Amino acid sequence: MTTSISRRTFLKGGLAAAGAIAASSLPLPAAVKGETGQELATLIDIRKCIGCEACVEACKEANAAKFPEPEKPFPKMYPSRVKVSDWSDKREVMDRLTPYNWVFIQEARVTVNGKEETYTFPRRCMHCQNPPCADLCPWGAARKLKNGITRIDADICLGGAKCEKVCPWHIPQRQTGVGLYLDILPGLAGNGVMYKCDRCYNRLEAGNLPACIEVCPENVQKIGPRNEIIKEAHAIAKEINGYIYGEKENGGTNTIYVSPVPFKDLNRAIEKGPGRPHLKPVSDAMAHADNLAKAMVIAPIAGIAAAAGKFYAASKKRGQHEEGRK
């Protein structure tokens, strides 16, 4: 048996090990551990990414225990239009998001000043500041944590995929044949569990960095209090005359990309589709809820005023009527 080691594999292995040693020797500030309850964000400097996929492999390894182990055959679902989503036989897929792959490397070939350049960068859940997946989940299975993580609880999720539909990047991915729906009405309601990056919430709680950050040989990612991350992103963008993505998208996210190339160019160049999110500008999906919440404060005041006005008018009319009878 011959073993061939490509340059990429060598780089991946060697640099990942070096990165892990370097990162693990650093003490984690309390804020990064999530102990302070502060909202944490990650900074992704795409200039540094070499596309080695060490983060992808580390994520798979660190989160293996969270991955679905579906029971087969799947219960028959009604009506027949309900589709099965089964990734359990394609666990090795690494070039898109799946229930078994929560981060992947996206590649963009762009022309900068007449020269063709290739950029690679990790893509995963953006961990929005006001996540529509958590806001609109009918069961509370998806929720935002105080430290800025948006997490789907696999024990509660019924796999309706509403989170995937309302997510501006369609990040969560479904696996059929697993989860709570099997114990309720598997044929008539639910369809598995939705999976996505939970920013290694358990590692953060234990004082460790998310696996993708810890293993990166190029220190592409960094985690810290959001205001500090934003400040740093702006400093880098200013220095390189670059661009920022994620600060304002969907009203603000906790994943901030910095690039020397405009994101509209990167968006044009990346492969997009199911499990492969875009890099388009995104307006705040929950803005309507914020605006209408104000209407909900005004409406009862208007109702009270209308009832009081009616009472006042009736009293006045009654007074006039009684006056007339005298």
Added chain:
Amino acid sequence: MKTYARESAADRKWLKRFYIMLFAVMAFTGFGQMPIFKRYYIADVPGLGWSADYYKTHYIHYVGAALLLGLLAYWMVDYLLTGRREFRLTGSAYVRIALLAGIVITGIFRVLKNLPDVVFSPGFTMFIDIAHLGFMMVYLMAALIFLIFRSGWTQGIDD
């Protein structure tokens, strides 16, 4: 005096119709928050395609909630100022009011949850999400039972 009572009664009849219509819209758009309308062909009914769009049903649900809050506030104050002299609330009305209070309070918390910078604990989030649906289901069942037994909201003061 009777004239005012008659006017009030006419107003109430109109408002009651509006309330029933509004409640039907709230129930429909509320159930539409679950991923069932597409699965069960409801969104395939001509004219109901929008019901599979979660943002549209959510928007309508919010507009309806504002109207409902306005209407309930109006009724509450109107009852305290004039209504209680003209009619009495029935036992079933008190059951409805308690269930409505449950729907409204859990609904308010759901609205708060959806605001930026408001984060509830996972357990509380799940509780309000499920309780909101639970109160609504019980309300609909109670309304059906009261309809069968012809138990309305009010009875005349002399009844």
